[in-house]
Amino acid sequence: MSKSITKLSKEEVMHVAKLANLPLNENEGEKLKEQLSATIDYINHLAELDNKVKSLPPTYQVTGKENALRDDITRPGLTREEALKNARRSYNGFFVVPSVWD
Numbered sequence: 001m002s003k004s005i006t007k008l009s010k011e012e013v014m015h016v017a018k019l020a021n022l023p024l025n026e027n028e029g030e031k032l033k034e035q036l037s038a039t040i041d042y043i044n045h046l047a048e049l050d051n052k053v054k055s056l057p058p059t060y061q062v063t064g065k066e067n068a069l070r071d072d073i074t075r076p077g078l079t080r081e082e083a084l085k086n087a088r089r090s091y092n093g094f095f096v097v098p099s100v101w102d
């Protein structure tokens with residue numbers, strides 16, 4: 001990224017601060033002038049990159065693989081008794097846990 005190109009004046013910064021209802025003294029205005037100028041430059045840099053990226057073709061998959069998914073095979077799971085075996089508390093075949101609502 002190049003050095004700061006945007007140079008806000010102190011008056012512009014103080015005007016924006018007034019519009020935003022931010023009470024700034026002279027020292028804060030000077031510091032904010034540099035920071036806002038750097039921020040605007042960075043945003044402009046991102047806009048330039050965005051324009052460059054928009055001209056590139058979209059890349060969804062770089063390896064060339066397509067639909068690398070496994071077969072959806074059902075397998076036996078735990079029975080209700082096995083699932084509840086180590087539960088601290090259960091009631092009518094369900095886990096009993098502390099309430100999250102007060």
